[in-house]
Amino acid sequence: TKNYDYLIVGAGPFGMIFAYEAAKRGKKSLIVEKRPYIAGNTHTHTEHGITVHDFGAHIFHTDNKEVWDYVRQFANFNGFQNQVVANYQGTLYNLPxxxxxxxxxxxxxxxxxxxxxxxxxxxxxxxxxxxxxxxxxxxxxxxxxxxxxxxxxxxxxxxxxxxxxxxxxxxxxxxRLPVRFIYDNNYFNHRYQGIPVGGYTQIFENMLAQSNGLVDVLTDTDFFDHKETLLAEFPRVLYTGMIDQFFDYQFGELEYRSLRFEHQVIDSDNYQGNAVINYTDAETPYTRVMEWKHFDGVSDQGKTIVTKEYPQAWSREKEAYYPVNDDKNTQIYKQYAQEARKHHPEIIFGGRLGKYRYFDMDQVFNDAFNTVREEFSIAQEFNFAHD
Ligand code: UD1
Incomplete structure (x- = not known):
């Protein structure tokens, strides 16, 4: 481990972008990831020719041209525009x-x-x-x-x-949800929107492939099984896990909301006729149903894959999806953030869990860029794509 410049905890977008940009500057990183694969909650896999988002629908949407140009270096994006239909007790409405x-x-x-x-x-x-x-x-x-x-x-x-x-x-x-007095069902207000053809995982695989061998990833490796040893060995650390867990919950546990997904392969060309249908009544136990083929329009004949999204309570053995940014949790988070600043200037906390923020993907990209700018003292106009 002697010749690594960075230890990165978590192979999600924040950690991967940082590792890739560090590699472009000749710096070597070790990424530890507790899951068996990279890409975090943007992870996708392909089945029956259909790209399935394993942790819920991820639609890339942004107004930030730098982010949009950057992400498209690593995949081709289709022209998908999210147009959600709501089903309330059997009656359909357009959203937003x-x-x-x-x-x-x-x-x-x-x-x-x-x-x-x-x-x-x-x-x-x-x-x-x-x-x-x-x-x-x-x-x-x-x-x-x-x-x-x-x-x-x-x-x-x-x-x-x-x-x-x-x-x-x-x-x-x-x-965050648009209210519009025009006939327009586009779920987002952003100028740029799309889904990478073939899924999100390739974006991060391509970053690794273009890192000149300067990024090593250890999957199936839980940072907390080796915390003391790793922190002692690495002078500079980027941590993208839950910030309260890092500090052993000393100021109390932050709350999260979790999700459970039920995937189903169905013998049909077209099951629901739309990418996302929301079930907005209180009784249906799931919030929405995704039909993945409608996100990029390709699949084997006669097959479709449908996923029901069920919200569930979070506990330590479940995946943390949404930070619950109410007053109580915001106060707790502030204590952790202050502790981090005061006592761990050598550790960068980043990403949705490290910053405890309800981040969109483009915001994670932008935040990672800012961290890279700060770490490597790069001027604001720095152009990532052509460095
Ligand atoms: C949200 C963002 C998405 C972002 C993601 C990051 C919106 C609209 N979506 O998606 O851009 O990438 O977080 O985690 O901001 N709502 C209803 N009825 C509906 C749909 C939505 O009341 O039928 C309200 C709910 O209060 C809901 C909120 O809008 O909590 C956000 O909607 P939703 O699209 O479900 O949020 P995410 O999927 O988390």
Whole structure:
């Protein structure tokens, strides 16, 4: 281990990008990954000619041209645009909330009619709102979109996904969903959107292949089985696991939400007619059903693969998916972040679990770029693609 410059804990996007960029600067990294493969939760595999996202739908979407140019060095992206359909007790609606949804819900045909409907529902439900900011997800949702849509398309889905009442969730979660007064079902507002043809894993395999032999990966290797030895041997560490676990939970356990996926191969050319269908009632135990062939339009004849996504409580032996960024956890996280700054300047904490943030993929890429810039003192305009 003497000639490694970096120990990297976790072979997800953050760790892989850092290792690749370090290699371009002649620095050698050892990556330890507890799972049997790289790519973290973006991991994909191909079956019956269909690329399956093993940890839920990953749609790359961004406004950041640097990120978009960068990621496309490692794969070809298709022109997929996410257009989600919601099923509420057997009735279908278009998402995100737009003129199609309003027409289906109320029969309104113009933006003014839809706005009047929303305004009336908002005023009736939120009598004490006045000029203050919405205090929680329920208030935020009703003030954006009114009570009908909140009750049918938001409440059940959100409470299933997060395992708690919408009144106990932060408002910012729902702010991410577009509300549009045009007939446009694109789930995202970003300029660039797509899925890598053949899946995400190849992106990180290609990074490794282009690292001049300066990146070694040990899969099936849990950092915590060797923590003291590894920290003693490596002067510089990038850690992308759960920050509370790193500090042995000394300020308390951070909460996460977990997911369970049920994959099914079906003898059909086309099972549900869309990539993603959300089940927005409280009773259906899953939140959404993905049909993978519709993400990139290729497959064996007569076969399709469908995945149901079930939210579940998190405990230490389950995968942590979503950080629960409410006040309580934010306070706990701050203590860990401060401990890291004060006592471990030699360790970089990064990624969704290391930073305890509800990150999109493009945000992880951007954050990794910033870490690389800082680590190697690179100016802001630095162009990764042509270094
Ligand atoms: C979200 C982001 C995605 C990002 C990912 C990173 C949105 C819309 N999606 O996906 O861009 O890459 O996190 O982890 O921001 N909601 C409803 N009813 C619905 C669908 C959504 O109420 O039918 C609300 C819920 O409160 C939900 C929130 O919108 O928690 C986010 O929606 P969802 O698309 O399920 O989030 P993710 O899949 O986590």
């Amino acid at each position: 909330f737009n003129m199609n949804t309003f027409y289906q819900m109320w029969g309104t045909k113009t933006p003014d009619e839809a706005k009047a409907k929303i305004e009336a529902q908002k005023t009736a439900a939120l009598t004490d709102l006045g000029d203050r900011q919405p205090r929680n997800l329920e208030e935020q949702a009703i003030s954006l979109i009114g009570t009908d849509i909140y009750e049918k398309l938001i409440k059940g889905y959100t409470e299933k996904q997060w395992g708690r009442k919408a009144t106990e969730l932060p408002a910012f979660i729902i702010k």
